[in-house]
Amino acid sequence: MTWLSDAAVGRLRDAAELPDFSGTRYDLVRELGRGGMGVVYEAHDRELDRRVAIKVLATETASPAAAERMRAEARVVARLEHPGIVPLHDAGTLADGRIYYAMKLVRGQRLDELACGTTELLRILLRVCEAVALAHARGVVHCDLKPQNVMTGTFGEVLVMDWGVARTVDESRVDANTRVLAGTRGFMAPEQERGEPVDARADVYALGAMLRALLVAPPKLLRAIIDKATAADRDARYANAGELAADLVRYLDGAPLAAYRENAFERAGRWLARNRALVAVVVAYLIMRVIVLIAVHR
Amino acid sequence: MSLFPTTRRSVVEALGSTDAFERARALDAVVSIYWRPLYKYARIAHRRDDAEDRTQSFLAYVLEKNALASYDTAKASFRTFLRLLFDRHLANEMKAERRLKRGGGAADLPFDEAEAELAREHDRGGSPEEYFQREWARSVFSVAVERLRAGARDDDFALFQAYDLDDARLSYRELGARFGMSETTVTNRLAAMRRHFREHVLDVLRDATASEREFRAEVRALLGVDA
Numbered sequence: 001m002t003w004l005s006d007a008a009v010g011r012l013r014d015a016a017e018l019p020d021f022s023g024t025r026y027d028l029v030r031e032l033g034r035g036g037m038g039v040v041y042e043a044h045d046r047e048l049d050r051r052v053a054i055k056v057l058a059t060e061t062a063s064p065a066a067a068e069r070m071r072a073e074a075r076v077v078a079r080l081e082h083p084g085i086v087p088l089h090d091a092g093t094l095a096d097g098r099i100y101y102a103m104k105l106v107r108g109q110r111l112d113e114l115a116c117g118t119t120e121l122l123r124i125l126l127r128v129c130e131a132v133a134l135a136h137a138r139g140v141v142h143c144d145l146k147p148q149n150v151m152t153g154t155f156g157e158v159l160v161m162d163w164g165v166a167r168t169v170d171e172s173r174v175d176a177n178t179r180v181l182a183g184t185r186g187f188m189a190p191e192q193e194r195g196e197p198v199d200a201r202a203d204v205y206a207l208g209a210m211l212r213a214l215l216v217a218p219p220k221l222l223r224a225i226i227d228k229a230t231a232a233d234r235d236a237r238y239a240n241a242g243e244l245a246a247d248l249v250r251y252l253d254g255a256p257l258a259a260y261r262e263n264a265f266e267r268a269g270r271w272l273a274r275n276r277a278l279v280a281v282v283v284a285y286l287i288m289r290v291i292v293l294i295a296v297h298r
Numbered sequence: 299m300s301l302f303p304t305t306r307r308s309v310v311e312a313l314g315s316t317d318a319f320e321r322a323r324a325l326d327a328v329v330s331i332y333w334r335p336l337y338k339y340a341r342i343a344h345r346r347d348d349a350e351d352r353t354q355s356f357l358a359y360v361l362e363k364n365a366l367a368s369y370d371t372a373k374a375s376f377r378t379f380l381r382l383l384f385d386r387h388l389a390n391e392m393k394a395e396r397r398l399k400r401g402g403g404a405a406d407l408p409f410d411e412a413e414a415e416l417a418r419e420h421d422r423g424g425s426p427e428e429y430f431q432r433e434w435a436r437s438v439f440s441v442a443v444e445r446l447r448a449g450a451r452d453d454d455f456a457l458f459q460a461y462d463l464d465d466a467r468l469s470y471r472e473l474g475a476r477f478g479m480s481e482t483t484v485t486n487r488l489a490a491m492r493r494h495f496r497e498h499v500l501d502v503l504r505d506a507t508a509s510e511r512e513f514r515a516e517v518r519a520l521l522g523v524d525a
Contacts, residue, residue, distance in 0.1 A: 001411065001440050002447075006421050008463050009432075012439045015462055015492045016499045017521040022489040059496070059517055096493045 019056040020096040026054060034058065037066060037073075037164050042105060045089075052089060053105040057098045067099045069164075074101040076140055076166050084131025086151075086159045106161070108154050111214070112147035121214055122248060124150070127158040129207060129245035136200040136240040139168050143198060145206035146187040147214060167198070186213070190232050200240040204229050207244055208237075221251055224260035310376050310508040314367040325361050328380075329407075331441055331506050333357065335433035336384055337412050342426050344388075350409050356387045357407075371509045375516060381430055435520050438506075442498035450491065453477065457484065458491040 004012065019041065021028055026043040029051070033040050038055040045052050057070050074091040081087070091101035111124065128150055132142060142149075143165045151159045165183065183192050189205035192198050208229025215222065225247050231237045238244040238258075247258050254274045256262060262270065272279055312324035333353060340349035360366050360383070369379050421432060443463070447455050457477055460468060468476065470484045477484070503520065507513040 002443050002459075002463060003415055003418060004436050004439055004443070004463065005418070005465055007465050009436050009439055011462050011467075012443075012495070013435075013521055016439075016496045020489050020492060022485055059500070059521060095489050096496060 017059055019054075019098060019100065020094050023095050024092070026052070026102065035162060035164055037070060043102070045102070051105045052102045053086075054100055054102045056094065056100045059098075070099045070101075073164050073166065074099075076168070077101075077103070077163050080135055080138060080140065080163075082131050082134045084127050084158055084160055085134070085163075086161055106151045106153055106157070106159050108152050108157065110148055111150035111152060111210075114152055118215060118218075119252070122252060124152060124158050125207070125211060125214075126245055126248050126252075128160055128210075129241045129248065131158075131160045132203050132207065133240060133242035133245055135166070136203065136242065140166055141168070141198055141200055142166050142203050142206070143192065144183050144187075145203055145210065146184050147210055150210075189234065191234060199234075201234040201237045203241055204237045204239075204244055205231075205234070207241060221257060221260055224257060225251060228259040308508055309505045310366075310369065313364075313369070321364065322361065325357075325366070327505055328366070329357055331437055331502060332377075332380060332434070333407050334412050334415070334437045334440075335430055336380070337407070337409065338416060338433045339381070339384070339426060339430045340388065341416060342429065346409070346413060350407075352388055353409075354407065356384055359387060369508065371512055375512050375519075376507055377431075377434055377516065377519075381427070431519070438499065438502050438520060441502050442495060445498045445501070446491070446495050450494065454487055454491055457487055458495070461488055462492070462495075 018028065019039075021043065025045055025047045027046065029042040029044055031039060032042050032053060035055075037058060039058050040053055040055045043052055043054045044050075055070075057067060071091075074088060077085065078088045078091075086106060087104050089102045089104070091099075094100055111128075114124075116124075128145075132145065135142060140163075142160065142163060144162060145160070149160065149162045151157075151161055153159065185193070187206045187209045189198065189202040192202045192205075208226050211218070211222070211226045212230065215226075218226065225244070228247075229237055229244055238247065243258070249255075250257050254270060256267070256270070309324040309327040312320050313328065315321050315324065336356065337349055337353045340352050344352065365383060366380070369376060373379070374382070420436075422429060424432075446458070450458070457473060460473055460476070461470075470481045470488075474481045474484045479487075499520070500517070503516050504513055507516050
């Protein structure tokens with residue numbers, strides 16, 4: 001039997017594990033990370049002389065079902081063209097038979113690693129909601145939204161990543177028994193944990209859970225938004241990410257929320273808070289009139 | 299042979315067969331993957347004669363007593379189960395009994411080869427368990443390399459050997475000059491050989507595991523993902 005030195009074992013390990021990019025326009029640079037189904041590598045695109053991220057089906061999960069799942073993921077991402085969704089450049093099969101797809105290489109920080117204030121955080125989450133709203137409009141549910149799957153780029157980009165367990169609403173409808181087993185505890189809607197068919201409201205739950213995880217001591221109105229988004233009964237949640245985004249915008253603008261029914265005092269207080277300048281002018285005018293009236297009657 | 303794991307019966311499953319012939323064939327397959335790691339593991343604490351005796355007697359014992367049939371996929375990987383069973387055997391068996399059993403079933407093993415390998419420079423650091431795991435990886439790759447050699451054209455294997463096995467690693471250009479082929483041909487042939495090699499590695503692991511879950515875990519362990 002051939003003696004394999006330690007160095008040879010290392011090379012063979014690479015040969016067995018590293019994707020074979022021969023015959024493609026890409027050169028492998030380094031491994032970036034591993035998910036449940038695939039490994040993401042940084043690669044150099046020789047044709048366009050740029051760096052890209054390439055997701056390759058992991059060796060240990062290679063199976064016809066996993067390959068089909070990854071093809072489906074590529075098709076889902078390809079049809080979601082939005083500034084908040086990482087764009088797909090290319091997809092295919094490597095010489096070693098594994099499925100891959102190439103996408104924009106995002107340089108920046110994951111949302112869970114980002115340090116910023118509440119307002120900035122809300123603006124980022126608003127953009128996440130807008131990207132997810134487009135997916136919902138296309139009938140796609142992400143199913144694994146969490147801070148680790150949101151990248152904030154160096155130039156202000158906000159990108160929703162890892163659509164590996166995304167599914168179309170049709171898939172749920174076609175087979176009501178289809179179980180969504182993937183997802184992350186703490187961000188997964190109760191119906192998703194139970195393996196029931198999911199719709200956009202599962203993502204709404206995850207977005208609400210993200211708000212809860214990222215905001216330290218949120219004010220009452222923001223808590224109301226979080227509570228509505230993460231209601232155990234999905235009928236009590238926002239219908240989709242667009243509705244949640246609209247309530248976040250209303251919160252930032254000081255407008256009445258869908259998530260919170262105000263009493264008369266709160267409504268008046270909010271009106272006063274929103275119209276401080278007008279109130280100040282009116283009050284100043286009234287004070288001046290009072291002073292004038294007093295002066296005249298003396 | 300396909301890229302993807304097949305659903306064929308693994309040798310680990312066949313070890314529990316009621317058919318003695320099928321069981322013996324399965325044990326042969328397991329022995330081909332594990333005897334070297336077991337022997338080298340035994341050599342950490344034992345002299346050559348004792349390590350040979352204990353490895354042989356262990357393999358004879360598992361064949362005669364059908365000891366591997368008690369493997370429970372829910373409790374540990376087959377690799378761990380085998381090592382723990384070997385540990386117990388090393389601790390319990392009396393030397394006289396071992397000698398009586400020697401040659402009682404398991405094929406004669408080329409211990410000289412394993413001794414020659416032990417004499418070569420290789421990583422002996424870490425715990426005995428870690429050493430066993432490294433030698434298991436070396437053994438799996440060695441079996442896969444031999445299967446690759448058996449199925450490949452001589453010149454293709456020579457190319458693979460020169461680039462992936464020999465420590466004096468040549469560039470694709472140098473390989474082309476040595477084998478009289480263009481750099482592109484070298485690239486394509488090496489890519490094909492590596493693809494076949496990966497298929498053999500997965501086949502070896504498929505043989506040596508009893509469930510899809512264990513198979514995936516062993517692929518991760520072998521390829522260094524979780525190591």
